Amino acid sequence: MKCPFCGDPNTQVTDTRENEDGDVVRRRRRCVKCDKRFTTYERIDLKMPHIVKRNGNRTEYDHAKLAGSLKLALRKRPVTTEALEAAVDRIEARLLSLGEPEIPSERLGELVMKELKKLDKVAYIRFASVYRNFADVDEFSEVVREVQARPRRRKGQAGQPDPEHDLFGN
Numbered sequence: 467m468k469c470p471f472c473g474d475p476n477t478q479v480t481d482t483r484e485n486e487d488g489d490v491v492r493r494r495r496r497c498v499k500c501d502k503r504f505t506t507y508e509r510i511d512l513k514m515p516h517i518v519k520r521n522g523n524r525t526e527y528d529h530a531k532l533a534g535s536l537k538l539a540l541r542k543r544p545v546t547t548e549a550l551e552a553a554v555d556r557i558e559a560r561l562l563s564l565g566e567p568e569i570p571s572e573r574l575g576e577l578v579m580k581e582l583k584k585l586d587k588v589a590y591i592r593f594a595s596v597y598r599n600f601a602d603v604d605e606f607s608e609v610v611r612e613v614q615a616r617p618r619r620r621k622g623q624a625g626q627p628d629p630e631h632d633l634f635g636n
């Protein structure tokens with residue numbers, strides 16, 4: 467670590483301490499040349515990877531979008547919100563554990579399919595059948611929303627809000 471005062475590349479670590487949680491290391495350093503002191507901090511760098519779509523565009527990982535896609539696939543299926551959230555948590559933990567700055571969207575799609583397969587076979591087939599024809603996980607939501615937006619037969623309740631649509635943010 468070079469000295470911030472004189473730029474000399476030779477500095478000595480005089481003290482090293484971890485914080486209480488053990489996730490930050492603080493080091494006191496001394497410049498060998500000018501004898502000035504400074505402190506550096508070392509932290510774990512855990513970030514969600516960017517998602518690289520098949521067309522090459524990079525997008526930020528979006529928790530709400532991923533959860534929304536799983537919700538859509540699990541619509542009217544006997545799966546609790548807790549189970550859905552746990553699945554999203556597992557996908558995110560997996561993404562973090564890769565330690566990659568970016569991953570292809572296909573990889574994310576595979577992780578979603580793996581979780582859905584464990585949760586509910588119908589939801590898995592729903593997702594897989596739509597997803598396989600489209601490039602990306604967030605496109606899955608768009609396609610399903612389009613299908614839902616088509617007029618449906620109602621029993622004389624025009625003007626009433628549709629709770630399902632609200633649930634999915636439509």
Ligand SMILES: [Zn+2]
Nearest residue numbers: 469472497500
């Ligand atoms: Zn110095």
